Amino acid sequence: MSEGGDVYDLTSANSNVETFCDLARAADITGRTIDDVAAGLLDDAERLSSEYVDERIERPVVPDEVWAAGVTYHISEQAREAESETPDVYLDVYDGERPEIFFKATESRTVGPNEAVGVRGDSTWDVPEPELAVVLHRGAIVGYTVGNDVSSRSIEGENPLYLPQAKVYDRCCAIGPCVASAESVSDPHGLEMSMRIERDGTVLYEGSTSTSEMVKSCEEIVSYFTRHNSVPEMVVLLTGTALVPEEGFTLKPGDDVSIEIDDIGVLENTVTAV
Known part of the structure; x- marks a missing residue:
C-alpha cells in the first residue's frame, strides 16, 4: 500500500492479507472501505524503499x-x-x-x-x-x-x-x-x-x-x-x-x-x- 508517498508491506502486519483480494474480502465482511482496512494495518506494517518496490513490482491484483x-x-x-x-x-x-x-x-x-x-x-x-x-x-x-x-x-x-x-x-x-x-x-x-x-x-x-x-x-x-x-x-x-x-x-x-x-x-x- 502507498500512503503519502511511502510504501508499506501490509502482509508483514497480518499474514492473512496477502493479496488485494484479501483486502477486498475483509472490507466486504466488515462493511468498511478498502482504504480503512489498509489504514488499520499501517502501524504494524513494514515500510519499503522505492528501490525495493521498483525491483519487485508485480501485478497489483490477480484476477480470476x-x-x-x-x-x-x-x-x-x-x-x-x-x-x-x-x-x-x-x-x-x-x-x-x-x-x-x-x-x-x-x-x-x-x-x-x-x-x-x-x-x-x-x-x-x-x-x-x-x-x-x-x-x-x-x-x-x-x-x-x-x-x-x-x-x-x-x-x-x-x-x-x-x-x-x-x-x-x-x-x-x-x-x-x-x-x-x-x-x-x-x-x-x-x-x-x-x-x-x-x-x-x-x-x-x-x-x-x-x-x-x-x-x-x-x-x-x-x-x-x-x-x-x-x-x-x-x-x-x-x-x-x-x-x-x-x-x-x-x-x-x-x-x-x-x-x-x-x-x-x-x-x-x-x-x-x-
Missing part, C-alpha cells in the same frame, strides 16, 4: 478473469470500422444501448508491470490498447488500474467472428502498476490517459486523451457485465480505448509501451512474440 468492453470511444469505433470488411457492426454497437463486452484473459494470460506483452506469430497488424480498468470484487467496483488490451487488428479485421483469436492468447493483457481504490479516484470519467511507444529509443507514437470521452460510463458497463452472469470473486474489466496508432503501425518484439492514467500511475511493458 479479465473482460473488456469495446467501441466505447468514437475513435475506437472509427478504427474498428477502418480495419473491418463489415464496418456497420461497429457503428451499431457505438450507437446502441448495449455495450460490446467480451472475454479477454485468464489469470495465466495476464502479465504485470515490466513484463513482456505478446503479439501473435500469425498476425500481421498488432496494437496496444491503453484502457482504464475497473477492479471488481463480487461484482462491485472496488478500484481502478491501468490495462493494456493487446490486439491483432489483422485477425479481427478479417472477420468479426475471429474476435476471440484476436484478443485471447498468451501474454495478451497487462495490468498495473497498482490498484487505486474506488475512494481515492474522485471521478473515473475525468482522468487524463496517455500512451507512448518506443522502438530502439525512437518514439513511434505518443498521444493522450481523457476518460470523459467514453460514450458509456463504468457503471453502465459493469451493469451489463454482471447481468444474468455469475461473475468470479475478482475480475478486471477493461473499459475501451481512445488511443489508436495510425493505420500501418504494428507492434514488434522489443518495443516498449508506456501507459499512464492520472491518479493511478504508469504501466510499462516490453513486447515479445508468442
Whole structure:
C-alpha cells in the first residue's frame, strides 16, 4: 500500500492479507472501505524503499478473469470500422444501448508491470490498447488500474467472428502498476490517459486523451457485465480505448509501451512474440 508517498508491506502486519483480494474480502465482511482496512494495518506494517518496490513490482491484483468492453470511444469505433470488411457492426454497437463486452484473459494470460506483452506469430497488424480498468470484487467496483488490451487488428479485421483469436492468447493483457481504490479516484470519467511507444529509443507514437470521452460510463458497463452472469470473486474489466496508432503501425518484439492514467500511475511493458 502507498500512503503519502511511502510504501508499506501490509502482509508483514497480518499474514492473512496477502493479496488485494484479501483486502477486498475483509472490507466486504466488515462493511468498511478498502482504504480503512489498509489504514488499520499501517502501524504494524513494514515500510519499503522505492528501490525495493521498483525491483519487485508485480501485478497489483490477480484476477480470476479479465473482460473488456469495446467501441466505447468514437475513435475506437472509427478504427474498428477502418480495419473491418463489415464496418456497420461497429457503428451499431457505438450507437446502441448495449455495450460490446467480451472475454479477454485468464489469470495465466495476464502479465504485470515490466513484463513482456505478446503479439501473435500469425498476425500481421498488432496494437496496444491503453484502457482504464475497473477492479471488481463480487461484482462491485472496488478500484481502478491501468490495462493494456493487446490486439491483432489483422485477425479481427478479417472477420468479426475471429474476435476471440484476436484478443485471447498468451501474454495478451497487462495490468498495473497498482490498484487505486474506488475512494481515492474522485471521478473515473475525468482522468487524463496517455500512451507512448518506443522502438530502439525512437518514439513511434505518443498521444493522450481523457476518460470523459467514453460514450458509456463504468457503471453502465459493469451493469451489463454482471447481468444474468455469475461473475468470479475478482475480475478486471477493461473499459475501451481512445488511443489508436495510425493505420500501418504494428507492434514488434522489443518495443516498449508506456501507459499512464492520472491518479493511478504508469504501466510499462516490453513486447515479445508468442
